[in-house]
Amino acid sequence: MEILHGITVGLFLLLGGLFSRGKAGFLLAGTDREPSLALCRRAGRLMFLLAGCWSLILLSELLQRGWLHWLGLGAFLLCAILGAVRLSRKC
Numbered sequence: 001m002e003i004l005h006g007i008t009v010g011l012f013l014l015l016g017g018l019f020s021r022g023k024a025g026f027l028l029a030g031t032d033r034e035p036s037l038a039l040c041r042r043a044g045r046l047m048f049l050l051a052g053c054w055s056l057i058l059l060s061e062l063l064q065r066g067w068l069h070w071l072g073l074g075a076f077l078l079c080a081i082l083g084a085v086r087l088s089r090k091c
Contacts, residue, residue, distance in 0.1 A: 005058035009051050016047030028087075039087065046083040053079055 018024040021044075025035040028043055056072025059065075 002058065002061050005054065005061055009054050009058060012047050012051035012054060016044045016051060018044070019047060020044030042087055046079070046087065049079050049083065050076060 015024070015027075019040045022037045022040045025040045028035050028039065053072055053076035056075065057069055060068035060072060
């Protein structure tokens with residue numbers, strides 16, 4: 001299970017790096033035109049934040065701490081929802 005959590009963190013970091021450079025903007029849903037660089041950078045920061053939250057879940061697997069799992073999951077959900085709302089606003 002630790003390997004899957006590590007892969008998930010790695011994918012979030014990869015997407016964060018791509019978005020921060022202004023690449024892969026076509027992956028952002030709901031844009032009818034080419035997304036702006038500011039939108040891509042905000043999406044990149046959100047991916048890095050989500051990677052950090054998922055790292056808490058990975059850490060909980062490594063340390064066998066149940067409360068850390070729930071803390072990471074709650075933080076992930078909160079950041080994902082608030083981040084999606086923030087991204088949906090115009091730059």
